[in-house]
Amino acid sequence: xKRIQSEIMELANNSTSKLEKKCECSxxxxxxxxxxxxxWTWDSSLASTKVKLFNENLAVKFNPxxxxxxxxxxxxxxxxxxxxxxWEIKILTPVYGTDIMIGVGTLKTDTIIxxxxxxxxxxxxxxxxxxxxxxxxxxVKMNYCRGFVKNNVVGIHLxxxxxxxxxxxxxxxxxVAFTGLRGRQLYPMACSTAAESNMRIIYNSSEPASLQxxxxxxxxxxxRAYLSAAFPGMRYIFKSVFADILQKPYDDDDNDDEFFKKxxxxxxxxxxxxLEHEEQKRxxxxxxxxSALQLDSLNI
Numbered sequence: 304x305k306r307i308q309s310e311i312m313e314l315a316n317n318s319t320s321k322l323e324k325k326c327e328c329s330x331x332x333x334x335x336x337x338x339x340x341x342x343w344t345w346d347s348s349l350a351s352t353k354v355k356l357f358n359e360n361l362a363v364k365f366n367p368x369x370x371x372x373x374x375x376x377x378x379x380x381x382x383x384x385x386x387x388x389x390w391e392i393k394i395l396t397p398v399y400g401t402d403i404m405i406g407v408g409t410l411k412t413d414t415i416i417x418x419x420x421x422x423x424x425x426x427x428x429x430x431x432x433x434x435x436x437x438x439x440x441x442x443v444k445m446n447y448c449r450g451f452v453k454n455n456v457v458g459i460h461l462x463x464x465x466x467x468x469x470x471x472x473x474x475x476x477x478x479v480a481f482t483g484l485r486g487r488q489l490y491p492m493a494c495s496t497a498a499e500s501n502m503r504i505i506y507n508s509s510e511p512a513s514l515q516x517x518x519x520x521x522x523x524x525x526x527r528a529y530l531s532a533a534f535p536g537m538r539y540i541f542k543s544v545f546a547d548i549l550q551k552p553y554d555d556d557d558n559d560d561e562f563f564k565k566x567x568x569x570x571x572x573x574x575x576x577x578l579e580h581e582e583q584k585r586x587x588x589x590x591x592x593x594s595a596l597q598l599d600s601l602n603i
Contacts, residue, residue: 342507343380343491349414362395362503365495370400373422375414375494382407382489383509387516388461389548390491390507391471397453398434400497405457406431407468407489414494422494429492430481432457432470438480448477456505460548461489464512474547510545519549 344360353374355364365374382388392405401419408429416422423431424439431439436450451457451472458471466485470477493502510516519540522530527541540546 341504342509343378344504345376346379349376351415353415358503361505362501363493365500366498368498370419370496370498372415372417373401373420373494373496374416375408375412375422375492377408377410377412377414378491380490382461382463382491384463384486385512386463386509387512387545387549388463388507388509389458389544391456391458391505392493393456393503393505394434394451394453395501395503396497396499398451398497398500400495400500403434403493403495403497403500404431404439405459405470405493405502407459407461407484408492409488410490412492419496423492430468430484431492431494432480438470440481447480448472458548459491462512463489471548476548506544508544510543515540516545516549519543519546520551522546522550 341361345356345363347356347360350356353366353372354376355367356362356376357364360379363376365376394403402421404421404423406423406429408423408431412426412429413422421431421433421439421444423429424444425442427441429440432447432451433439433444434450434452436446436448437444438447439445448470449472456471456473458474460469460471461467461484462469463485466483466487467479468481468484469479491507495502527546531538531541
C-alpha cells in the first residue's frame with residue numbers, strides 16, 4: 304500500500320496538463336501550437352481591408368493602419384450541440400480604445416459597423432467579454448472580472464449541453480458568465496475598434512458531454528492520481544484539457560491523509576477475504592482423504 308501511496312503522490316505532484324504550457328510569443332507568425340490539431344480557424348470569407356488573417360487563419364489583425372469603426376471575425380465552425388467546447392485566444396497587442404471583445408455569436412451578428420461600439424452583446428444575437436472586464440448581452444453590461452491586457456490568454460468554455468459560457472484569463476476560471484445558450488447555433492467571435500489590434504487562436508477542442516465528463520468536475524488532483532495509479536487505462540482522461548477546465552474549486556486545506564486512510568481501510572476490508580479464502584483452500588488440501596477408488600486408479 305505504501306508503494307501505491309508513493310506512486311499516487313508522485314503523479315499528483317508531477318502531473319502536467321495541456322493548459323500548463325503557455326505561449327510566450329507576441330508575433331502573428333508564432334508556431335508554438337504547430338503540433339495542435341485545431342477544429343476550426345477564423346473564417347477567411349470575412350477577410351477584408353479591415354480584417355487581415357495570418358498563420359493559416361489562426362491569427363487576425365483588426366483595422367490595419369487606422370480604424371474608422373468596429374470590425375469582427377467569426378470562426379469557421381458552428382459549435383455542435385451536446386458538447387464541451389474550449390478555445391484560447393492570445394492578445395498580441397496593447398488593448399485600448401472603445402472596446403476589444405471575445406465571445407460567441409450567431410450568423411446574424413454584424414461583423415462590420417461604421418461606428419465605435421461594444422459589438423459583441425449589443426443585441427440578443429451575441430455574448431461577449433470586454434477587455435474592460437464586463438460582459439454584455441442584449442445591450443446589458445455586467446461587471447465580471449478585471450479584464451485582459453496584452454499577452455493574456457483568454458479562454459472560453461462553452462457547454463452546449465447545459466447552455467453555459469465561462470471565461471478564463473491565463474487559465475484561471477472566472478465563473479459562469481452566461482446561461483440559457485442551449486439550442487443556439489453559436490460561433491466563436493472576436494471584435495475590436497482599435498487600429499492594428501492583433502490576436503491569435505492558440506488552442507481549440509471539444510468533447511461530448513457525458514457522465515464521465517461530469518465526474519471530472521468533482522475529482523481533486525489526489526483523486527485523479529489515485530485513479531491513474533490504480534487504473535492506468537484511465538490516464539488519458541486526466542490528461543485531457545477538460546480535466547482542468549471542468550474542475551470545480553476545492554479547499555486547499557483538505558487533508559489528503561484522510562483520503563489515504565479511507566483507501567487503506569477499504570484495502571484492508573478487501574484483503575482479509577482473499578487471505579481467508581486461501582487459508583481455507585490450504586486446510587482442505589491438508590485434510591484431503593482420497594477415496595479407495597481413487598487410490599486403486601493410482602495403483603497405490
